[in-house]
Amino acid sequence: MNPVTQKLLKITDTTAKKLEKLGLNTPWEVVLHLPIRYEDETHITPIADAPLGVSCQVEGEVEFQEVQFKPRRQLVVRIRDAAGSRLFLRFIHFYPSHQKQMAEGRRIRALGEIKHGFFGSEMIHPKIRDAESGGLAESLTPVYPTVNGLSQPVLRRTIATALQEVPLHDSLPDAMLQSLKLPHLAESLHLLHAPPPEMTIHRLSDGALPAWQRLKFDELLAQQLSMRLARQKRLEGHAPVLRGDGSLSQRLLAALPFRLTGAQQRVLAEIAADMCQPHPMHRLLQGDVGSGKTIVAALSALSAVEAGYQVAVMAPTEILAEQHFLKFSQWFEPLGIKVDWFSGSLRKKAKDGAKAALAAGETRIAIGTHALFQDDVAFARLGLVIVDEQHRFGVAQRLALKNKGQDVHQLMMSATPIPRTLAMSFFADLDVSVIDELPPNRTAVKTRLVNSVRRAQVEGLVLNTCQKGQQVYWVCPLIEESEALQLQTAVDTQLQLQQSLPDLSIGLLHGRMKAAEKADVMADFSAGKLDVLVATTVIEVGVDVPNASLMVIEHAERMGLAQLHQLRGRVGRGAAVSSCVLLFSEPLSELAKARLKVIYEHTDGFEIARQDLNIRGPGEFLGARQSGVPMLRFADLEEDMALLEKARDWAPKLIEERPDVVEAHLNRWLGSREQYLGV
Missing domain, CATH: 3.40.50.300 (P-loop containing nucleotide triphosphate hydrolases)
Known part of the structure; x- marks a missing residue:
């Protein structure tokens, strides 16, 4: 972050470094750092009326405070409100300043979720304020994504300063906003950073809120404008005419x-x-x-x-x-x-x-x-x-x-x-x-889900397949993103299979092998000299051995849908009926269950991709951080299809009629990243 920005935001070098860790390098990026949730400190809820499991603010007088040592060291405080209702406050991590703040006889406010505890209703680690030192908040309190060492109060002050200092004039014409029924940008940002007391927390999290719709549209429009301009620039380029004689x-x-x-x-x-x-x-x-x-x-x-x-x-x-x-x-x-x-x-x-x-x-x-x-x-x-x-x-x-x-x-x-x-x-x-058409020699691949406790049966299937003169892939998963562990698993699996199936010739392929070694192993497998190829996920793409009719994938629950579909596509390339066995271990997470259900029920890559998009969202689906495609921070492509289509309709009109608007909008939303969009 440059010194001019630091001075504008009135922050220290330490705070600037913390903001950079959040990817906030300019005042505009700070303004767009929106809350992940809100806390309601605008009114007091009587303890008797406070709902369970929902964040609320109560007020009462401290009538009891004690440091307990069983089952572990903790500070227990009991407050009593004006109606006589009592509530326990429990702190596992505390300091002498907490004990002083909640001394007996002090009137305090506690913000948090009430749960049923051993001694009755309690709040664990609520936010505490002195009830006598100030009035109620005038707006809902935003809670922002942060990093260690950057407190919410410092972040709120910095964002409030940015909102005052950054020009929030509209880059889009009023007539356009009226036709789209969208609010002004400044109005939208102020609402999302400091919502009025009458605005419910549930309403604020609804993407259909006009303020959210405005930010999503601006983001999608910037993307569509940049892509259109990249296309225009490309069409103006001078590439060689590659017309061969055939x-x-x-x-x-x-x-x-x-x-x-x-x-x-x-x-x-x-x-x-x-x-x-x-x-x-x-x-x-x-x-x-x-x-x-x-x-x-x-x-x-x-x-x-x-x-x-x-x-x-x-x-x-x-x-x-x-x-x-x-x-x-x-x-x-x-x-x-x-x-x-x-x-x-x-x-x-x-x-x-x-x-x-x-x-x-x-x-x-x-x-x-x-x-x-x-x-x-x-x-x-x-x-x-x-x-x-x-x-x-x-x-x-x-x-x-x-x-x-x-x-x-x-x-x-x-x-x-x-x-x-x-x-x-x-x-x-x-x-x-x-x-959109497979070659005529492609056969459908039958997918089976098998619990890993039945591994011995799968080994029997491998033996049976090889006895028919066909070949088998046995794929080992990536474990905790560790190439070394993945390699060890593949080595162990090869040894285990060789012991279980001594009559078969079993090869090994992994990413750490030298290029010549990998080429030799693949050549042996392609020539039919190996019955089984134990491999890491390096065989995910590009490998073509028509005689391989069985694919076994260990710990399939750890893999993504695209990867499972790619691996399954390594078989079914010859005339033999082919199968893909997905070995899984329980317990399964909900995400793993969803993935395995999709890959079991579908063979069409486009349908699998659509389901994958629903499960993971566009950023992860594309590997957007790796691909360098600018992440959509606010818009969701499935939910906001209507906004995307409006942005597509408006982009060519603005480029043709209002180049000044286009320039201002792209400068605000993309800045230096625009050079990458045409790649």
């Missing part, structure tokens, strides 16, 4: 052992049309697990190569990047096209050689992880960037790769289907292509 594409199509589906052909035509435009393509290719996105990406890359340009293919994990490298090499090397791969695990000599070939233009296709956008990686003539599982990359990372060329075309791929509401909002600048 010779390489035809040779690859003739060599494939399958024919493209109608959906793949349609999507390819959409991508080809974009790449022929003189402005950069910005397209999202969506397709459910196993729908054939990789061959579409490969054919799109060939168009760029035919036009004389290089292609960068970026994947979030080494194993997925490696799978792409193996596939592209298999398809492209017979065509005489040099494919190289880049990862952090490459030895210096190999890395230097790959970088030199890329800079000289010898390498036409570069495939890798985040290593592709390091500063020392240079392309001779980059024309197309393909980003797989794009939501798993930080936006700054995607920007760094895009900036390796001049206005390059971008194709982003995702097997996590984006529901319509999210596509309308977060991906408003993207053209979307959907592969």
